[in-house]
Amino acid sequence: MEIADRIKQLKKEKNAVIMAHYYVPGEVQAVADYIGDSYYLSKVAEELKERIIVFCGVSFMGESAKLLSPNKKVLMPDRCADCPMAHMADRETIRKMREAYDDLAVVCYINSTAELKQYADVCVTSANAVKIVKALPQKYIFFIPDRNLARYVAEQAPEKTFVYNEGFCPVHEEIRPEEVLAEQERHPGALILAHPECRKEVLERSDYVGSTSGILRYVSQSDGREFIVCTEEGVSYKLRQDNPEKTFYFPKTVPVCTDMKLNTLEKLLRVLEHEDNEVHVPESLQQEAVEPLKKMLELAK
Ligand code: 13P
Ligand code: SF4
Numbered sequence: 054m055e056i057a058d059r060i061k062q063l064k065k066e067k068n069a070v071i072m073a074h075y076y077v078p079g080e081v082q083a084v085a086d087y088i089g090d091s092y093y094l095s096k097v098a099e100e101l102k103e104r105i106i107v108f109c110g111v112s113f114m115g116e117s118a119k120l121l122s123p124n125k126k127v128l129m130p131d132r133c134a135d136c137p138m139a140h141m142a143d144r145e146t147i148r149k150m151r152e153a154y155d156d157l158a159v160v161c162y163i164n165s166t167a168e169l170k171q172y173a174d175v176c177v178t179s180a181n182a183v184k185i186v187k188a189l190p191q192k193y194i195f196f197i198p199d200r201n202l203a204r205y206v207a208e209q210a211p212e213k214t215f216v217y218n219e220g221f222c223p224v225h226e227e228i229r230p231e232e233v234l235a236e237q238e239r240h241p242g243a244l245i246l247a248h249p250e251c252r253k254e255v256l257e258r259s260d261y262v263g264s265t266s267g268i269l270r271y272v273s274q275s276d277g278r279e280f281i282v283c284t285e286e287g288v289s290y291k292l293r294q295d296n297p298e299k300t301f302y303f304p305k306t307v308p309v310c311t312d313m314k315l316n317t318l319e320k321l322l323r324v325l326e327h328e329d330n331e332v333h334v335p336e337s338l339q340q341e342a343v344e345p346l347k348k349m350l351e352l353a354k
Contacts, residue, residue, distance in 0.1 A: 056318050057084050063325040069105035071321070072097065072118070075265045076313035077109045079290035081130075081321060085109065088291065090266040091117075091163050092178035096350060098122050107324060108332070109316040111136040115332040116167045120343040127332040130320035134312045139165050141220030142197035147172045150195045150216060157216075158191035161345060162199050164222070167334050169197065171341035174348070179249050180264035181353035183209040188352050201225065205249040205256060224310045225250035228283050232304035233258060236281045240302055243279035246271060251283050259283065272296055285310050 054062075061084065064071060072094055073085035082088050087097050091114065098106065098118040105126045108115040112135040119127040147159055147169075161173030162182070170176060177185045179202060186194055187210050194213050196203035198220025207215040228251050237243060237258075246268045247259040256262050261271045265288050272280055272292055279300045282288065286307050293301065324330050334342065 056322050060084050060318070060322050060325060063322070067105055067325065067328070068103050069107055069325060070101055070103040071107045071109065073109040073316070074111075074114060074287075074313065075269075075291055076285040076287035076310050077316040078287065078314060078318075080318050081109050081316050082287075082290050084318070084321070090178065090180055090264045092180040092264065092353065093266060094118070095121060095163065095178070095346065099350065101125065105328070107321065109321060110134070111139070111310075111312050112332075113139045113164055113166060116334055116342075117163060117346060119332045119334050120167060120170075120339065120346055123339065123343075126328065128324045128328060129330050129332060130317065130324050131315040132330045132332075134315040136164050136222075136312060138162075138198050138220050138222045139169075140198075142169055142218050144169075144172055146218070147195065147197070154193040154195075154216070156191050157193040157195055158189045160186060160189070160194050160196045162197065162202055163346070163349070165198055167338055167342040170345050171338045173197070173345040175352065176345040176349040177206075178264065178349070180267060181349065182206045182249075185349060185352045186210045186213060189213075199250060201252060202249045204253060205262065222250040224285055224308050225283075226252060227306065228252070228255055228304055228308055229306065230254040230258065232306060233281060233283060236302050236304055240279050240281065242277075243281045243300075243302060244275065244277045245281045245283065247283035248285075255283055268292075269295065272299065284308060285313065287313060 071085045072087045099121040115129045158174045163178045195216045197218045244260040246261045
C-alpha cells in the first residue's frame with residue numbers, strides 16, 4: 054500500500070486529523086485535512102473534534118494547537134522542527150520595557166515559544182497583526198520577536214509608537230533585494246509578492262505584502278499572469294494547484310525553511326503508527342500562555 058493511503062487509513066482508524074502549514078513539502082500538504090497559514094490553523098485547532106491532531110509545521114505551531122485544544126493528543130512528525138525566530142526575545146527585556154513605559158502592550162507574534170507568550174498581552178499573526186494592534190488601547194507597542202513584521206505593522210498603524218526587538222526569520226531575511234530585482238528584470242511583467250517577514254528593501258519593491266494565505270488570495274483574484282514570490286517555496290504547491298495557468302518565480306537563492314521540510318511523509322506515517330512525539334506544554338505556563346492566543350482570536354474576528 055502507498056504511504057499516502059496508509060496514512061489515510063490510520064487517520065480514520067485512530068480518529069486523527071492532519072494539519073499542515075503551507076511551507077511543508079507538497080506531498081505532506083496533499084494528505085492534510087487542513088492546510089493554511091498560522092492564523093487559519095490556530096482558528097481551526099480550537100474547534101476540532103478528533104482525538105489526535107498531527108501538526109505538520111514547527112514547534113510553536115504544535116504548542117499553540119495544544120494550548121488551544123488542551124484535551125487533544127497533539128503529535129508532530131519531527132519534534133526537532135523548530136522556528137529559530139520563536140526564541141529571539143527574552144523575559145528580562147520584556148520586564149524592562151514594562152517598567153520603562155506605562156502605557157505599553159507587549160504584542161507577541163505567534164512565531165514564539167509558549168514560554169514567551171506567557172508574558173504577552175496579545176498574540177498576532179502576519180494575517181491579523183495590523184487589525185489587532187490598531188484595536189489595542191495602549192499607545193506604546195513592544196512587538197516581539199520579529200523586527201521586520203513590527204516595522205511593517207508600525208507603518209500601517211502610525212498612531213502607535215513601536216519599540217522594536219531584534220528578532221528575525223532567517224529564511225525571509227535572506228531574501229536579497231538585488232535577487233528580487235534581477236528576477237524582475239528577467240520577467241518585467243511579473244508582480245512581486247512578499248511576506249512581511251522580509252526586509253524593508255524587499256517590501257518597498259513589492260506589489261503586494263501579506264501572509265501566506267493573503268498571497269494566495271491575491272494571486273487568485275489578480276489578472277496578472279506572472280509572479281515573483283518572496284516567501285518560503287512551499288507556498289508554490291498551493292499557488293500552482295489553484296492557478297495552473299499562472300507562472301511563479303522565486304529569487305535565485307530559493308527561500309527554504311529547513312525546519313518546515315523536516316515534515317516528511319515517512320515521518321508523518323511513523324508518528325501516526327506510534328503516537329509518539331507528543332507536544333506537552335508545562336502546566337505552570339499553560340493558563341498564561343493561552344490567554345494572549347485567545348485574545349488574538351477574539352480581536353481578529
Ligand atoms: P504565516 O503563516 O502567518 O504566513 O507566517 C509565515 C511563517 O513564517 C510561519 O512560520
Ligand atoms: Fe520560522 Fe522563518 Fe521557518 Fe517560518 S519560515 S518557521 S518564521 S524560520
